[in-house]
Amino acid sequence: MLKQFVHDNLVFLDKEYKDFEDVLSHVMKTLINENYAEKDFEEALLIREKEFPTGLQLDGYAVAIPHGGSQYVKQDFISMVTLKNPIFMNRMDNPEESLAIDILFIIGFGKSDTHLQCLKQLMGLIQDPKVIEDLRKGTSIMSVL
Amino acid sequence: MSNSKIQIVVACGSGVATSTIAADAVKELLTELGIQNYNLVKTSMTELPNMVDSTDVILTTNNYKTDEKPCLNIMGFVTGINEEKLKSQLAEIFLNLK
Known part of the structure; x- marks a missing residue:
């Protein structure tokens, strides 16, 4: 189900960026x-990340799932970015704390409810250390979906 | 309480992604507990303060705290970390309200 939203042209592997702003400006x-999105999506996501960060501390690693700005999404998508060097982003359930993030899933969904299964599948994926390790090594995300 | 529905609010930063996943897990738990008499709404953290008065339980994936109503961080439903513990904490809150 995720396959319809994850497209090869939205997968960025082993990139070097200095912070989230830098990541986003390239993906934009x-x-x-x-x-996939209008220009204003960028600012919406930056504001959202500042107010309500999306870093997730998982079991031994951290992932960020920036999302929001649904009104600027034209076609639903999930973009994956793996980083050569981690960037620091704040933690969703404790915004005071920052996490070293080396993989991001930027989610652009116009409406959420219809995508519940898809989001659940993505979360399942994110929670699997083996999958994350494979993705970081360059295994195609299509092959793990 | 016994005759009225339990009002549950699930909030996340934008009211879009994580609250959707968390809300679904909450609904599953309510079903397991045999609780059908509830009303669950999703919202954003920005809207949440306006809803506190009219709700019985506040569940968020952020760092929200209030003394006014039972309140729980349900991030575990998103990350899967300590999910079982979270389920039992949440079950206790619901069963106390029933």
Whole structure:
């Protein structure tokens, strides 16, 4: 089910970015060019991340799932970014604490309710250390879906 | 309480993604507990303060605290960490309200 939202052109592997703003500004180019989101999606996500961060502390590693700005989403998508060096982002359930993030899933969903199964599948994926390790090594996300 | 529905609010930063997943897990738990008489709404953290008065239980995936109503961080439903402990804590809250 996730396959319909994760597209090869939205998968960015082993990239070097200095912070989330940097990650997003690069991903935005594709999102705009390929008609996934409007320009304002970028600011909406930055504001949202600042007010309500999306870093998740999992069992021994951390992942961020930036999302929001649903009104600027034109086609639903999930973009995956793996990083050569981790960036620091704040923790969702404790915004005072920062986490070293080395994989991000940027989620653009116009409406959430219809995508419950898809989000659950993504969370299942994120919780599996083996899957995360494989993704970081460059295994195609399509092959683990 | 016994004649009225339990009012549950599930909040996350935008009211979109994590609250959807968490709300679904809460509904599953309510079913397991045999509680059908409830009303569950999802909202964003920005809207949450306006809903505190009209709700019985506040569940969030953020760092929200209030003394006014039973309140629990249900991040475990999103990350799967300590999920069993979370379920029993939440079950206790619901059973106390029933």
